Amino acid sequence: MSIWKKAAVGAAVASAMFATSAQAAQFLTITGPSGTFGDDSVTCAIGSTAPCSFTRSFEFITPAGFNLTSVDISSIATTNPLTNIDFSSVTLNGINFNTVATGTQEFRNLLNQSLVAGGNNVLNVTGTSGGNAAFSGNLSFSQMAAVPEPTTWMLMLMGMAGIGFSMRRKKDTTLRVRFA
Secondary structure, three states: OOHHHHHHHHHHHHHHHHOOEEOOOEEEOOOOOEEEEEEEEEOOOOOOOOOEEEEEEEEEEOOOOOOEEEEEEEEOOOOOHHHOEEEEEEEEOOEEOEEEEOOOOOEEEEEEEEOOOOOEEEEEEEEEEOOOEEEEEEEEEEOOOOOOOHHHHHHHHHHHHHHHHHHHHOOOOOOOOOOO
């Protein structure tokens, strides 16, 4: 075995030993106005020292007819503080969630975030844990009321002004009736 092959094998083994607990993105199927996500088995790799870091990614398509979402996430309280989850960051399409509470049980949320109807979205959760921990969250969708663009308002006002002008300019006509 050549020196280069040995080095490549050694690098692969070393990266596997020190890799963080990252997983492929999980695809969420959401067809209605709400959905859930989570992981009930946030564990540390064998041989790693606690706390270990983790990253979870969730992908979903905005359900048809919706373009606004609110999301909340919380760690599930455990009796052992060493297995507690501490969120480093939670993002939806790169937008950070608001931190509501930290400590034994953590809460984060993102309120009224605009999404593209039928668009692809990525929810990333990163943090640390002592292992044997869990988190869960909820996605709620709604429809944002459409607001007309300024040009639409202008055309509407011009149309009403035109109708008003034409009614004002109309000549009075008198009706004459003749009987034979």
